[in-house]
Amino acid sequence: MEIERKWMVVGWPEGLEQTEVYKMDQGYISVRPTVRIRREALQGGRTALVLCFKGAGGLSREEIETEINAELFAKLEHLIGKPLIHKERRGYRLPGGLTLEVNCVDPDLPTAFWYAEVEYETEAQALAWDPAACGLADYLHDECTGKPGSSMGEYWLKTRGEEPSPKGEAGIFNL
DSSP: OEEEEEEEEOSOOSSSOEEEEEEEEEEEEETTTEEEEEEEEETTSOEEEEEEEEOSOSSEEOEEEEEOOHHHHHHHHHHHOSOOEEEEEEEEEOGGGOEEEEEEESTTSTTOEEEEEEEOSSHHHHHHOOGGGGTOTTTTOEEOTTOTTOSHHHHHHHHHOSSOOGGGOOOOOOO
């Protein structure tokens, strides 16, 4: 079960200890239900290739992730046939053992945007957490948890379209 809150943000936060940096590429086989592939390259660490299934939901939803090999990833990327979304994700330590993950999405495109998320152990913890308690009220003021149209899948539809290109050919997305 994935329990998280999300916010639209601008830029990287200031005054927090950065714990990790990932470069990611992800694409969607399906948005409803969510079936996605992602290449996650940890700076100074390993690269994981992940196949992910996500159920419907807002604050919490089922999520199943499994690592796959490079051959299967390449086949699925070919099946998708569209440019993958590029992301940089930075993790920041928060009080109470939580992590703020901030993502810069498609930084070289006109559709670039930023969002942040925090994952929790329980829904009660998620609902009780206050960004102001750790000095982030100004940074995390635009919450979009469960807001229609605010998922990465919706961004995929807007910028790449839902269906894979015929025969896996690379497509040019319409904005």
